[in-house]
Amino acid sequence: MAKTVVATAFGGPEVLTVLDEPVPAPGPGQVQVRLRAIGVNPYDYKSYSGAFGVDPAQLPVRPGIEGAGVVVAVGDDATGPTGPIAVGDEVIVNPGGRAYTELITVPADVTFTKPAGLPWEQAASLLSSGTTAVDALTTTRVSSGDTVLIHGAAGAVGTATVQLAIARGATVIGTARAANHDALRALGATPVEYGDGLLDRLRELAPNGVDAAIDTAGTDEAVDASLALVADRGRIVTIVAFGRAEQDGFRAIGGGDPDSVRIRREARLELVELAGRGGFEITVAKTFPLADAARAHAELQEQHPRGKFVLLP
């Protein structure tokens, strides 16, 4: 049995509860992992909010898409992208659901050896934001010499995108509230405050426009600025404003699109290795006990410190 956070109804964080649930033994090609840390993502609270529908057959919803821990059992042929997996291995898992738990059985192909020295909290928070960032940069074809505008640059996905864009040789302009500007400068980006007058401030920095824009904020202000500054709509992407993307003829990407599934799957191993070499870093803002997932979700939906929230079983 394992303490597991589930949503027993659709609604706000108050519908979360902790249950003792059985955990299946690993079958062929599976491993069982005792989680040491679990990454918290906005997708987790959206998964039971009703944003993706309110079909009662989906209840209870078991949130949680990423974590890190120690392998406690393996099935036959348990080989992951980083090689064969054995009991005692320290791993990162990216199962795409059910990760708000002490103990999880997952396919070996979403299980990666954790780089030695990478703290549990960072390891647990690496893949969701990191693979989304790679997808956004690949979709907008960002490469050396480009100037890219990143909306919400101090957020979890934004910070990952800034680091990976700079690693590709791009120049980054990133929007954030003023309190996050020093942190963005430290990553090598030029910060700009979002809010009234955003487009004027951006035009001062980039009078001839920018080559590409990546939106992690989803506001009309962000979308309008991207449309005004990027000549080629094929080089604008949002991960939030799906309605505006359809209306204005640019790309919105999500984990369910076939192209995104492929790009994100292919990116995972490289991101783990890059993080192990110190070439890509996740900032952890705050940790919560697993049983306080509802509090973490409530705080994440408000203005919150820069970086990821992490649950500790």
Ligand SMILES: NC(=O)c1ccc[n+]([C@@H]2O[C@H](COP(=O)([O-])OP(=O)(O)OC[C@H]3O[C@@H](n4cnc5c(N)ncnc54)[C@H](OP(=O)(O)O)[C@@H]3O)[C@@H](O)[C@H]2O)c1
């Ligand atoms: N489609 C996908 O595949 C996908 C994947 C991952 C995430 N997402 C979505 O992407 C969004 C961001 O996720 P996240 O994990 O990065 O969240 P996060 O860590 O909470 O970051 C959100 C950021 O938005 C910024 N922000 C708030 N109001 C803004 C505004 N008016 N203009 C510009 N920026 C603003 C905040 O910046 P300041 O702190 O500087 O105020 C904050 O850093 C969420 O809606 C999430 O569900 C989508």
